[in-house]
Each structure stands twice: as C-alpha cells, then as structure tokens.
Amino acid sequence: MDKILVTTALPYANGPIHLGHLAGCYLPADVYVRYQRLRKRNCIHIGGTDENGVPITIKAEQEGKTPREIVDYYHKTIKESFAKFGIKFDNFSRTSIPLHYKTSQDFFLNLHGKGYIVPKIQKQFFCPRCQRFLPDRYVEGTCPYCGSEGARGDQCDECGKWLEPLDLKNPRCKLCGSTPVYRKTKQWFFRLDLLEPRLKEWLVSKRDWKENVRSFTLGWIKQGLKPRAITRDISWGIPVPLPEANGKVLYVWFDNVIGYISSTKEWAQKLGEPEKWRDYWFSQDTRLVHFIGKDNIVFHAINWPAMLMAHGEFILPSQIPANEFLTIEAKQMSTSRNWAIWLDDYLDRFPPDPLRYVLASNAPERSDSNFTWDGYRMKTNNELVGTFGNLVNRTLQFINSYMGGKIPEKSSLQAADMEVLNKINEKKKEVGDAYENFSPKRATEKFMELAREGNRYFDYSKPWELRKNDRERLSTVIWLATSLIANLGVMAEPVIPFTAEKIKNFLGIKHWEWDDVVGEIINQGAQLGKTEILFKPVSRGKIVLERRKMMGNIIRFSEFEALDLRIAEIKGAERIEGTDKLIKLLVDTGGDTRDLVAGIGNVYEPEELIGKKIVVLLNLEPKKIRGVESRGMLLAAVHDGKPVLLTVDADVPPGCVVS
RNA sequence: CGUGGGGUAGAGCAGUGGUAGCUCGUCAGGCCCAUAACCUGAAGGUCGCGGGUUCGAAUCCCGCCCCCACAACCA
Numbered sequence: 001m002d003k004i005l006v007t008t009a010l011p012y013a014n015g016p017i018h019l020g021h022l023a024g025c026y027l028p029a030d031v032y033v034r035y036q037r038l039r040k041r042n043c044i045h046i047g048g049t050d051e052n053g054v055p056i057t058i059k060a061e062q063e064g065k066t067p068r069e070i071v072d073y074y075h076k077t078i079k080e081s082f083a084k085f086g087i088k089f090d091n092f093s094r095t096s097i098p099l100h101y102k103t104s105q106d107f108f109l110n111l112h113g114k115g116y117i118v119p120k121i122q123k124q125f126f127c128p129r130c131q132r133f134l135p136d137r138y139v140e141g142t143c144p145y146c147g148s149e150g151a152r153g154d155q156c157d158e159c160g161k162w163l164e165p166l167d168l169k170n171p172r173c174k175l176c177g178s179t180p181v182y183r184k185t186k187q188w189f190f191r192l193d194l195l196e197p198r199l200k201e202w203l204v205s206k207r208d209w210k211e212n213v214r215s216f217t218l219g220w221i222k223q224g225l226k227p228r229a230i231t232r233d234i235s236w237g238i239p240v241p242l243p244e245a246n247g248k249v250l251y252v253w254f255d256n257v258i259g260y261i262s263s264t265k266e267w268a269q270k271l272g273e274p275e276k277w278r279d280y281w282f283s284q285d286t287r288l289v290h291f292i293g294k295d296n297i298v299f300h301a302i303n304w305p306a307m308l309m310a311h312g313e314f315i316l317p318s319q320i321p322a323n324e325f326l327t328i329e330a331k332q333m334s335t336s337r338n339w340a341i342w343l344d345d346y347l348d349r350f351p352p353d354p355l356r357y358v359l360a361s362n363a364p365e366r367s368d369s370n371f372t373w374d375g376y377r378m379k380t381n382n383e384l385v386g387t388f389g390n391l392v393n394r395t396l397q398f399i400n401s402y403m404g405g406k407i408p409e410k411s412s413l414q415a416a417d418m419e420v421l422n423k424i425n426e427k428k429k430e431v432g433d434a435y436e437n438f439s440p441k442r443a444t445e446k447f448m449e450l451a452r453e454g455n456r457y458f459d460y461s462k463p464w465e466l467r468k469n470d471r472e473r474l475s476t477v478i479w480l481a482t483s484l485i486a487n488l489g490v491m492a493e494p495v496i497p498f499t500a501e502k503i504k505n506f507l508g509i510k511h512w513e514w515d516d517v518v519g520e521i522i523n524q525g526a527q528l529g530k531t532e533i534l535f536k537p538v539s540r541g542k543i544v545l546e547r548r549k550m551m552g553n554i555i556r557f558s559e560f561e562a563l564d565l566r567i568a569e570i571k572g573a574e575r576i577e578g579t580d581k582l583i584k585l586l587v588d589t590g591g592d593t594r595d596l597v598a599g600i601g602n603v604y605e606p607e608e609l610i611g612k613k614i615v616v617l618l619n620l621e622p623k624k625i626r627g628v629e630s631r632g633m634l635l636a637a638v639h640d641g642k643p644v645l646l647t648v649d650a651d652v653p654p655g656c657v658v659s
Numbered sequence: 660c661g662u663g664g665g666g667u668a669g670a671g672c673a674g675u676g677g678u679a680g681c682u683c684g685u686c687a688g689g690c691c692c693a694u695a696a697c698c699u700g701a702a703g704g705u706c707g708c709g710g711g712u713u714c715g716a717a718u719c720c721c722g723c724c725c726c727c728a729c730a731a732c733c734a
Contacts, residue, residue: 009734017734024734055732216663293734294663324664325727325734333733340733361682362671364734367664368727375671378683386696394693401692445673445681452698459698464691533694 003279003286004043006033007260009296010050010095013074014059017081018340019371020333021293023359024323028440029291030087031360032321034494035435038514044280048093048263049075052237053252054135067236071096081344085352086497091267095238095255099269100262104255105241107311108230112242116191116310117230119244124187124233125180127173133233134173134180141168188240189227190254195306196225202305202316210438212294212366213322217301228303230254257304260290261314281314289319297322321438324364328371328550341371341550349542353496354380354535360495361444373543381537384496388451388488389534394458395481396506396531402467407482407507408475409524417480420457424450424487424518431491432514440495447491454484479524482507486521490514505529564619565635565658566590567648573606585609585634589618590655597630600643615646615658 008029011021029045036043051071060067075094082089093100111117125134173180203217230251231240237249261281268276280286290300300320308314327333333340346355358379362369399405413421427450434443458481466474485503490512493500504512508526571593572586583606585596596616615635636643648656 011734012732014732020734022734026734053732058732212664219662295729295734323734327727330727332728334731370671372671375683378671381694381696382683385694390693390696392693394697396693398692442673448682455697456699458692459690462690462692467692535694537694537696 002042003283004036004041004289005264005280005286006043006045006289006291007263008045008047009290009292010048010256010259011078012053012055013049013051013071013078013094014056015074016077017343018333019328019343019346019355019359020326020340022085022087022343022355023326023363023369023371024293025291026082026087027356027359028321028323028363028438031440031443031494032289032291032435032438033088034497035432035514038490038493039432040513040515044090044264044267045088046091046093046260046263046267047089048091048095048259049078050252050256050259051075051094051096052249052255054138054232054234054236057234057236068096077344081347084347085343086356091263091270093259093263093266095259095262097262097266099266100255100259101238103262103265104238104250104258107258107261107307108250108254109241111190111307111310112188114310114312116194117188118191118227119186119188120227121184122187122229123182124185125171125173126183127176127178127180129176129178130173133183133185135232135234138173139168139171139180141171185233186244187229187233187248188231188242188245190230190303190307190310191227192225192303192306193227195309196221198309199225199302199306202309203301209319210321210365212324213297213301213320216294216297220298221302225302225306253299253303254307257299257307284315286315287318288315289321290317292320292322294322294324319438324366324368326359326364326369326371329373329547330370339550350538351498353499354384354538357384357444357496360440361448363439363441365439365441373546377538377540377543380535383448384535385537387448387455388492391451391454391458391481391488392485392503392506392534393531395454395478395485396528398463399478399482399528400531403475403478405528407522407524407526407528408478410476410479411472413476413480416457416460417476420453420480420484421519423453424484427453428487428491428514428518435494443491444495447488447495450484450488450491454481454488457481457484479522483519483522486512487518490516490521499534502532502534506531563617566616566618567613567652567654567656567658568616568634569654570609570612570614573609575601575606583609587614587616587632587634588654589616589632590653594631596632596634598634598636598643600634600636600645603643604645612645613648613652613654615648 006029009025011017017026033043033045049071056067056070060070063070071094079092082092108117125139126132127134171180172178200221203214203221206214230253231245231248232251233247234249235247237252238255239245240248240250261277264277264280265274268274280288290304292300297320300317300322305316308316325332328339328341331339354376358376359371361379361383362371362375399407427446430446431443431450434440434446457477461477461481463474463477463481466477486507486509489500489503489507504510506529507522508529509522512521566589568587568589570585571588574584575582583598583601583604585598586593587596617633617635618631620631620633635646637646
C-alpha cells in the first residue's frame with residue numbers, strides 16, 4: 001500500500017506563527033493530511049521547529065536571554081497554537097535535539113565520504129568592530145553584476161543573482177557599518193555543481209508540479225549551480241563532525257531540511273518501533289510531499305533533492321506544493337512593522353474553524369491573495385453562518401421540534417430526491433479531486449455549493465407544509481436533508497474539523513469516512529445528540545476593533561484633516577418603508593442640500609429631528625441603501641447600542657467646519 | 660537592469676480556442692422550518708492597451724502600459 005509522508009517547513013523558533021504561515025503552508029498541509037486520513041490512507045505529517053542559526057543568537061542578545069531560552073519558548077508557543085488551531089502533527093520535533101544533531105552529522109559525513117563536500121580555505125569577512133565573522137546577509141555592498149548599491153552577501157536583490165560575499169564591491173558590515181576585513185577561514189562546500197545535470201533532468205521530469213514551483217525552479221537552475229558553503233563560524237548550531245573543524249557549525253539551510261528525517265525518526269521511536277521511519281524514507285512507494293511557502297522553493301526543489309541524490313539512499317520529493325503569499329488588507333506582512341495577524345492572538349478571541357475556512361477558500365494557490373477583516377466577516381456570516389450553519393440548524397431543529405428528535409426513516413424516493421443524491425455523489429467526487437490536487441480553495445467552493453443545494457431542496461420540499469399533510473413524505477425529505485448534512489460534514493472535515501466533529505455528535509455518528517455510501521451514512525431512527533448553533537455571526541464592531549488594533553491607534557494629522565466634518569441642519573426626515581430604523585434625512589450642509597440615510601429610527605421619530613443641528617461627515621463615499629443614495633454620514637454617540645445625536649453648544653450656521 | 664506573479668462586472672476571484680462565469684454587494688419578488696437566516700429573478704463586464712495567427716481568442720504569438728513580491732531575521 002502506498003504511503004504518504006507529508007512535511008511542513010520547519011518554522012524558525014524566533015517568533016510566533018502568523019496567518020501567512022498558515023495560509024501558505026500549514027493549513028493546506030493539514031487539510032491534505034486530514035483528507036488522506038478520511039480516505040484511510042497511510043499518511044503521516046512530520047514537522048518541528050528550526051532552532052539553529054544566527055538570527056536566534058541575535059534575538060537572544062537583544063532580549064538578554066540565552067538562545068536556549070528563546071528556542072524553548074517559541075517551540076512551546078508554536079506547538080501550542082498549532083494544536084489549538086487544529087493543525088495536527090504526527091510528530092512535532094525540534095532541530096536542537098541530540099537525535100537531529102546525530103542525523104545531520106551522519107548525513108554530512110556520508111556526503112563528505114563520497115566527495116560531495118570539500119573544504120576550501122576562504123577569505124571571509126570579519127568585522128573588527130563587532131569581533132565576529134559576518135554571515136552572508138550581514139554584508140552589504142555593490143553588486144558585481146548589475147552595479148546596484150544595496151546587494152547583500154548572499155544575493156543581489158536587484159538582479160536576483162546568487163552571490164558570495166567576497167564578490168561584493170565596497171563591502172560594509174550591516175550591523176555597524178564599518179568596513180570588514182578579510183580573514184582566512186576554512187569552510188566546507190557542498191558540490192551542487194556535480195549534481196546539476198542529474199538535478200536538471202529530474203526537475204524537467206516533474207511535469208505534475210504546480211506551475212509556479214516548476215517555472216521558478218527551472219529558471220533558477222538555468223543560472224548554473226556552484227559549490228555552496230554549508231558551514232559557518234558561529235557557536236549556536238550543530239558542530240561540523242570533523243576533527244579539523246573545531247568551532248564550526250553546519251549552516252542552517254543544510255541541517256534544517258534534514259530535520260524532516262530526524263523528526264520522522266523521533267516519531268518512530270515514540271511509537272516504540274525505532275526502525276519504522278525507514279518504511280517511509282527508504283521506500284519507493286512513499287510519496288514525499290513538502291509543503292512550503294514560496295520563499296523556500298529553491299531550497300526544497302534544488303538544494304535538498306541534491307543532498308538526497310548525493311546521499312543516495314533516500315527517496316526524492318514527489319511533490320512540492322508551494323503557495324504564494326498572503327497579504328493583509330492588501331499590504332505585505334511585516335513583523336517589524338507589526339503588520340501581521342498572529343495566530344495565538346486571533347485564537348484568544350475567535351474560534352479556529354472560521355479562519356481555517358476563510359484562509360482555505362482564499363488560499364494563495366496560484367497568486368498572492370489578500371486577507372481582509374471585512375472579507376473574513378463576510379465569508380463567515382454569509383457562507384458559514386447563512387448557508388452552511390443554517391442548513392444544519394434548520395434541519396436539526398425541525399427534527400427536534402416536529403419529529404421527536406429522531407432521525408426519520410425514508411420511504412420511496414422521488415425524482416427530486418434522486419437528483420439530490422446524485423448531486424451529493426457528484427460534489428463528493430469534485431471535492432475529493434480538489435483535495436487530492438492541493439486545492440482546498442476549490443474544495444471549499446464545491447462543498448459550499450452542496451450546502452446551497454441542500455437549502456434549495458429544503459425550500460422546494462416545504463417540510464413545514466408536509467408536516468401537516470404528508471408525514472411519510474416528510475420523513476423522506478428530512479431523512480435526505482440529514483444525509484446531505486452528514487455527507488457535507490465528511491467533505492468539509494479537512495477544512496473545518498471542529499465543526500465536523502460537532503455534526504458527527506449531533507447525528508450520533510461514531511465514525512465516518514470518505515468512502516461511506518452517501519445514502520447510508522446516518523442511522524435511521526437514531527436519537528439526535530444535543531445540538532447547538534455551529535457558527536456565530538461576526539459583528540461589524542468586532543472587526544473594527546481588530547483593524548484598529550492592527551493599524552495602531554495613532555493617525556496622522558493629515559489623515560484627520562481628510563475628514564470633511566461640518567455642521568448641518570435637518571430640513572426633512574421620513575422613515576424608509578419596510579425598515580425598522582432607517583430614516584432618510586434631508587440636510588442643509590451650507591453648500592448644498594442632500595440626502596443622508598441614518599439608522600436612528602429606533603430612538604428618534606422623524607418629526608423631532610427636523611431643525612436639529614448635527615455633525616455630518618460630508619466626504620464619505622456615497623452609498624445606496626434601500627434604494628436611497630446616502631451622501632455622507634451623521635455622527636452619533638452610541639450607548640447601549642442606541643444612537644445619541646451630536647449637536648452644537650451654540651447656534652452656528654450650517655456648513656460650519658468642525659475641526 | 661533582473662527574476663517570479665498579476666491586470667476578467669462595484670469588491671474578491673474562476674475560467675488556457677467555440678455563445679463571458681462564481682461568491683458577495685445592489686435592486687425586485689417569494690417563503691416562514693431556521694442564527695433577520697433560506698429560495699427565485701434582474702441589472703451590471705468592448706476580459707489592461709495595440710497589433711498578429713485563426714472560420715473563431717479572455718484563452719496562442721509579438722510589442723507596450725500598469726500593479727505586487729523578491730530589503731529591514733516575513734511563509
């Protein structure tokens with residue numbers, strides 16, 4: 001039987017997890033794994049934290065802690081927030097454990113023994129003022145290829161060329177700005193160049209890879225591969241296992257990926273079958289799938305397969321479904337500018353499933369995608385609450401209210417019923433294909449279509465009428481609606497597992513799986529478990545708070561000045577028909593007279609409004625509400641959910657500027 | 660200068676040769692089982708611009724314009 005080994009990029013243990021990590025890597029992986037499990041396939045999810053390297057030592061220095069304290073803290077928080085969010089790992093390891101040290105060192109020695117790793121005395125930059133060798137990215141200078149000023153030691157961002165620090169002209173230490181000096185030091189290099197032909201051939205054969213991954217990789221390798229240093233002169237990391245390499249450690253990109261192997265080993269040990277990891281890594285019938293973000297493509301599609309090829313015993317990746325990036329409110333995420341939504345912070349106030357759903361349905365699969373709080377609210381309220389949750393609720397409520405809380409038994413099926421059954425099967429196929437092809441986005445779309453189908457069936461069948469005149473037909477209709485819900489639960493489980501679990505309990509189903517026959521998934525006559533509302537609507541106010549929080553509470557004066565606030569006099573007021581609290585106001589703003597729509601009818605009567613001087617925001621974008629174009633907004637204090645109009649302390653003419 | 664991605668209805672997106680689609684929003688109607696939720700219908704796009712290939716192009720080719728990422732330890 002085929003095995004699937006899923007890995008997710010090891011998050012660097014110097015900060016918490018944010019939405020970008022989830023959308024690009026961990027959620028798609030978790031969805032994929034959960035789907036495979038539902039299909040009873042042998043699939044394990046391996047991960048862990050990356051805990052070596054310079055940035056962690058710098059973070060430790062900044063916070064006056066030891067690197068050990070830093071990685072311990074972040075390993076714990078990352079692990080916890082994944083667990084709370086429902087990202088399930090079979091093993092979540094860390095690269096600072098002895099097992100990983102040994103695995104990495106063995107790997108190094110293996111390649112070294114085969115001549116793929118060679119030493120080279122190298123002149124490397126040493127900053128006399130900082131008293132340290134400078135990592136590649138901490139050296140800046142002029143790019144030798146394109147002449148750009150701000151090139152880093154590892155790569156020029158202007159022309160995209162991969163560089164060695166010594167290539168740079170006019171080098172500077174990025175930490176202190178002083179000119180570094182050359183110092184001789186011995187480093188070990190991985191002969192990527194030797195693997196280039198094989199690598200190229202292998203990559204070209206990967207026609208089923210996502211286009212973004214494939215084209216990026218092939219473009220990269222066209223530049224040609226050079227030996228790449230894999231050791232460094234720092235103290236925090238895995239010692240190079242050679243007697244002459246005292247004080248050197250493995251460079252993180254080399255040991256990080258090996259973490260997938262050591263984490264699998266750890267998993268096997270914990271299982272009490274320490275050799276079991278070999279079933280995966282040494283077996284040609286294992287599909288090795290690496291979920292990563294797009295910034296990791298080169299390491300996983302070039303360096304890592306090259307390492308595996310050089311070693312020779314391990315299988316090679318069969319899929320690398322890298323996603324693009326997720327922006328927040330159309331702006332690139334940035335930790336330093338604090339433009340990010342942190343998972344643990346989100347989970348303090350919101351449940352996991354709505355975010356899982358929103359991120360899955362808006363996943364950056366082919367191009368960057370954008371997360372907005374308003375979009376989050378819309379999707380939650382319209383799709384999860386309105387369509388999905390409501391279908392479940394209206395059906396189960398019906399059973400509870402009118403059918404004694406027991407799942408009814410079907411009798412003969414009509415054409416409409418058969419159509420629905422076919423629809424379920426059809427959607428199941430489509431949703432399954434979507435999961436299989438790494439598209440949770442498409443999967444959510446398809447299972448939501450089924451939920452709509454369910455609502456339609458419910459409406460057309462009119463069970464509230466059948467209840468009075470055709471109990472037999474009623475039973476069949478509700479049976480089918482309930483079956484649909486159960487199947488919907490199965491299909492949606494990879495994306496919204498907490499919700500699926502609830503549905504399972506509502507229906508008294510102990511166990512379900514993908515291949516359950518559509519019409520037989522529920523037990524006729526079974527008593528419903530305790531039911532509850534699946535999703536709560538997200539209020540506008542809650543979203544406003546989140547956005548404010550993220551943008552910070554300070555605005556520029558110019559931003560305030562952009563608001564055209566004026567005094568206006570109410571000339572006319574009338575209720576808008578068919579609404580509870582909307583009032584159409586005619587106001588004199590000094591310059592013109594215009595309509596405003598205000599939701600104050602629950603507190604004010606139109607008559608009492610006339611003649612009042614109020615504060616109005618004039619340059620708000622016009623909005624059509626119930627057929628009336630509202631050109632501006634009146635300001636009111638809101639107390640206990642009720643508006644109180646802002647007025648002026650002395651009589652001033654309409655049009656008077658508020659500042 | 661380069662690399663990668665993108666420009667399709669008010670918004671967010673799907674659609675790789677054959678009458679332009681989805682969700683939301685807007686407008687109108689229906690229903691009352693359900694979390695003011697559900698269902699139906701309508702309006703709304705010269706598919707970034709200009710050429711070309713083709714019986715036929717959002718979709719293929721050429722040229723151009725615009726946006727984003729590739730810096731601050733951000734997947």
